[in-house]
Amino acid sequence: VRGDAATTGHHGQATIRDVARAAGVSVATVSRAYTEGGVVRDSTRERVLEAARRLGYRPNRAARGLITGRTGNIGLVVPDLANPYFHAVVKGAQARARRADYAVFIADSQEDAREETGLIAAMAKQVDGVVLCSPRMSEAALQSAARTATVVLLGRAARGLPAVTLDSADGMRQAVRRLVALGHRRIAYVPGPRRSWSDSERRRGLAEVAARCGVETPILGPVAPRFDGGGEAAGEVVASGATATVAFNDLVAAGHLHGLAAAGVRVPGEMSVVGFDDIPLAAMITPALTTVAMPTLAAGEAAVGVLLGRLEEGRDLAPDHPQVLPVALVERESTGPPGEGRRG
């Protein structure tokens, strides 16, 4: 095909045998020339690699995997690819994987626990391990999945499983403390999905800090964790008598801002608003959103890092103690001192 020695592979690609023939060595030698600890004379390796280059040969990873039991692939299961929260996670994971020469399978579970389980099973044979982003499945299902495949969790912790999490509870503490410092004494929370691990973490942080600072923290909703949901909560927040709101995430906060504006409530004059995540949107809306920045890119990278660690060296970085990434409050324009009261 390329004007060189005839190709054997029935799919038209050069195989290890073609290279061996072209380089005048055995297939074993070609194989060795490609493996790290392969014992080959330098001159031989060069000759092999040169022949391979000429033929456009690339080792078939599937065939290699069949025997080594390693595929060089990892899987990434995400609840919803349309959710901006996961965009940086995917990007980070992909980048880290590529750096280690791993390819990544991606799957969208559509927020469905059953689908997640199915996806993991479907991937299992084709990947060396999978990172599960904020999985919806039950603890039991999770443990069972962990027995089938090498997994690492992202954005959720579970007993005995390696995980990287983002310190939501502390983010909540930071947000509330700052609000208190600004003078707020009644701070509403617009929560996320009932069964969400990060929502429960945020509630935990909220309860702690509320007790410590002696502030009241009415919990609104629940509303859908989206832009619309935030808008719906606007009236309720005003009625609650709160002077500040913390929303489950930036999407909700942005919708909240929108609803507040529609109701003629000035931000931050009459109401301060804080989000979670720091998705790009947060800096693009007016007023720019104060929010708890979650290092999702780093989390994606870290999760793959932990997975690779388990895979390559079998070293389990203290699987019982999730690696928790610090978060930081980013103050922008949606927060300020309370109390101008209703506009005069």
Next chain:
Amino acid sequence: VRGDAATTGHHGQATIRDVARAAGVSVATVSRAYTEGGVVRDSTRERVLEAARRLGYRPNRAARGLITGRTGNIGLVVPDLANPYFHAVVKGAQARARRADYAVFIADSQEDAREETGLIAAMAKQVDGVVLCSPRMSEAALQSAARTATVVLLGRAARGLPAVTLDSADGMRQAVRRLVALGHRRIAYVPGPRRSWSDSERRRGLAEVAARCGVETPILGPVAPRFDGGGEAAGEVVASGATATVAFNDLVAAGHLHGLAAAGVRVPGEMSVVGFDDIPLAAMITPALTTVAMPTLAAGEAAVGVLLGRLEEGRDLAPDHPQVLPVALVERESTGPPGEGRRG
């Protein structure tokens, strides 16, 4: 491991041989029980499937692929996973693939043409075909890649290659015609990346409609196709004497809006702004952005559909004539009649 017959596979998973033994049949029969046109007696198939279920057996796709030459995987190469434009594309592609029981590899080329080529080569053996999203690579590189792998293009057309594109030129026509109907006579364009196919399409549409409607269309920039870039262009637009701006995409338009607001220019009172893409952000900012909605989700699905068509039936849906998806102007709050002039 499961208390059943001893497992053979050296990686602890049940293999076809285990199932054959458990079901009291040969491996060939097990194989047949799993393939579409497999001729097996119903009762036998049931027995096999039951044994497989008991052992937790799932066929190893890599092994199967080794012999059939089909992997059941497709690849998706995206310039930048952080770019919201591609989020729905990925989601759509993933959904369509999953429906046909294909898994998807995803790769981020970081807008680098060389990286794209490398990624395609790296994937080639593990996938049956790949969808190239708005590839940056040269026409020549594209043609060469198409010889290595089965590809379909998304968001770009190239001679002889199957593609699904979005009708950018028509989107521009719609936007400008609407602006003209509103009374605008001088409409600025903030362009995208020089070498972008969609940008050149938009310019083409702009030139056409400008000639037809007799309006002037100063072209600004160039600026980076991001939020910041749009902000930078704000001053330039005002100076150009235009009463309306069309931006390369929503990100640029949003930044533009931001810059305009900072400069005290009222929108749409003193300046109308139109974006491209209709990413979620467009509806969340104030004023809500009028924009040309690109059906990116549908495009992702369609591209995978075309790929699957080529793969499964060898039917090439007129590869010389890209499937072009219609776009539609969505009017929101950032456009209106011109000419209140500078605020009094």
Next chain:
DNA sequence: ATGAAAGCGCTAACAT
């Protein structure tokens, strides 16, 4: 340092 040969888990002739 290199080669021969035995598989990895599976499918596709070819038998029966």
Next chain:
DNA sequence: ATGTTAGCGCTTTCAT
């Protein structure tokens, strides 16, 4: 309708 067998492209003993 089912079983036997020869590989797919590769790595890994075991010889040499």
